[in-house]
Amino acid sequence: MKSFAAVDLGASSGRVMVGKVGPRTLDLTEVHRFANRPVRVGATLHWDILALYRGILDGLRVAGPVDGIGIDSWAVDYGLLDARGALIGNPVHYRDERTARGVAEVLAKVPHEVLYAETGIQFQSFNTVFQLAAERGTRAKQALLIPDLIGYWLTGVAGTELTNASTTGLLDPRTGAWSRGLADAAGVDVNLFPPLRRPGEELGPLVPEVCAEIGFGSTVYNVGSHDTASAVAGVPAGSGHAAYVCAGTWSLVGLELDAPIRSEASRRANFTNEVGVDGTIRYLRNVTGLWLLQECQRVWDASLDLETLLREAAEVPARRSVVDANDPRFMPLGDMPARIARACEDAGQPVPRTHAETVRCILDSLAEAHRRAIDDAARLSGRRVDEIHIVGGGANNELLCQLTADACGLPVVAGPVEATALGNILVQARAAGAFEGGLAEMRALLRATQPLRRYAPK
Ligand code: ADP
Numbered sequence: 311m312k313s314f315a316a317v318d319l320g321a322s323s324g325r326v327m328v329g330k331v332g333p334r335t336l337d338l339t340e341v342h343r344f345a346n347r348p349v350r351v352g353a354t355l356h357w358d359i360l361a362l363y364r365g366i367l368d369g370l371r372v373a374g375p376v377d378g379i380g381i382d383s384w385a386v387d388y389g390l391l392d393a394r395g396a397l398i399g400n401p402v403h404y405r406d407e408r409t410a411r412g413v414a415e416v417l418a419k420v421p422h423e424v425l426y427a428e429t430g431i432q433f434q435s436f437n438t439v440f441q442l443a444a445e446r447g448t449r450a451k452q453a454l455l456i457p458d459l460i461g462y463w464l465t466g467v468a469g470t471e472l473t474n475a476s477t478t479g480l481l482d483p484r485t486g487a488w489s490r491g492l493a494d495a496a497g498v499d500v501n502l503f504p505p506l507r508r509p510g511e512e513l514g515p516l517v518p519e520v521c522a523e524i525g526f527g528s529t530v531y532n533v534g535s536h537d538t539a540s541a542v543a544g545v546p547a548g549s550g551h552a553a554y555v556c557a558g559t560w561s562l563v564g565l566e567l568d569a570p571i572r573s574e575a576s577r578r579a580n581f582t583n584e585v586g587v588d589g590t591i592r593y594l595r596n597v598t599g600l601w602l603l604q605e606c607q608r609v610w611d612a613s614l615d616l617e618t619l620l621r622e623a624a625e626v627p628a629r630r631s632v633v634d635a636n637d638p639r640f641m642p643l644g645d646m647p648a649r650i651a652r653a654c655e656d657a658g659q660p661v662p663r664t665h666a667e668t669v670r671c672i673l674d675s676l677a678e679a680h681r682r683a684i685d686d687a688a689r690l691s692g693r694r695v696d697e698i699h700i701v702g703g704g705a706n707n708e709l710l711c712q713l714t715a716d717a718c719g720l721p722v723v724a725g726p727v728e729a730t731a732l733g734n735i736l737v738q739a740r741a742a743g744a745f746e747g748g749l750a751e752m753r754a755l756l757r758a759t760q761p762l763r764r765y766a767p768k
């Protein structure tokens with residue numbers, strides 16, 4: 311048996327997990343978890359990247375010697391490096407509002423129809439292509455996506471991992487290469503990114519300074535460094551008729567396909583075609599997700615117990631107020647309870663008055679958005695869906711799982727909660743020879759080893 315560390319940075323927390331893997335074994339332990347709290351400086355919202363890096367080093371030290379390390383994080387964001395390889399400023403958060411300028415600049419040169427036909431990537435104001443366009447007069451010599459930046463600090467080797475590269479909106483998912491013509495037309499310098507690497511390729515050994523700090527040496531492997539790529543690799547689906555909901559800060563809802571769908575209907579439905587592990591395509595819609603609840607918790611009182619809130623929400627009558635979870639007003643940080651109240655009022659629905667009513671409105675609205683995304687994915691792809699897998703922190707939310715089963719009229723299989731870390735670890739394990747097979751074998755191992763919970767639709 312070999313052991314591997316997964317560094318998984320989510321928008322709400324980072325964690326280091328250790329997996330012990332053999333041909334029929336997969337044991338996962340969380341060794342360290344740390345908050346991911348963005349910091350506003352002046353008008354700009356940043357990721358506290360050094361705090362995250364410290365959390366990673368602390369976690370690796372606790373993990374102890376491992377046969378490999380893989381890093382994944384949220385997509386699209388990046389750090390800029392100067393000519394000496396030093397970070398220029400803190401990476402900007404995708405919820406920062408500076409992206410509006412980049413959107414206007416890029417779309418004036420390249421219409422979204424062309425961006426979509428070339429890359430298959432949904433419109434999100436924070437796509438890397440728009441963020442890079444908003445960087446004016448930068449002295450940057452290199453751009454590293456967040457997991458690649460961490461990998462660079464750990465190994466001294468700079469690369470751009472393919473699954474996350476696809477979220478830039480600058481990559482052709484058919485060829486797995488940069489869309490250079492499109493980048494030129496958009497006025498974005500794709501040469502800022504170091505060479506593309508595939509999941510499973512070795513990145514390099516830890517640099518001596520890191521070995522000294524954490525107390526051991528190891529190898530960093532490229533994994534599906536986009537957290538959603540690793541999460542979907544970690545979905546324990548046994549058939550081609552499964553849909554997934556990766557439920558965390560976002561709900562990423564869709565299907566795994568062999569080839570992208572770039573029809574006009576798909577573009578209008580804002581479905582994305584992100585590159586997955588082993589050349590798969592993640593055909594999905596971003597649903598705003600548990601961000602709605604996280605922001606309410608932040609505004610109310612972080613010490614409010616989530617379990618109690620959810621128990622009380624379960625007692626509130628169903629579907630009294632259902633809002634559009636993807637309403638753009640929910641995107642930035644802010645007073646989410648007030649925004650939800652206003653959205654209910656605008657829609658002529660009862661305004662939630664208690665915490666429990668607000669939570670219930672959020673969960674009913676998420677379940678409805680999950681249903682819509684699964685119906686749309688099935689319709690646009692011509693696939694039948696007969697089962698839904700919910701992975702990520704949201705798989706712990708029994709009410710959300712049940713409401714999703716009810717809204718969709720389909721059985722839900724919930725778990726693993728840490729599908730992302732598991733997907734990360736399995737890709738490393740295969741690269742290191744501890745495990746053989748493709749996604750089907752990985753998923754069979756997940757079904758055999760991980761606790762899953764089933765919800766029948768009511
Ligand atoms: P991300 O990776 O985007 O940071 P996670 O997948 O870690 O997000 O999911 C975090 C969310 O999962 C929390 O905001 C919370 O709503 C939900 N969650 C986590 N644990 C539980 C739990 N025990 N019960 C209910 N919900 C939970």
Ligand code: LRH
Pocket residue numbers: 320321383384385386404536537538559560562596
């Ligand atoms: C989820 C995620 C998602 C992206 C968003 C920026 O963590 O990676 O897939 O769209 O963050």
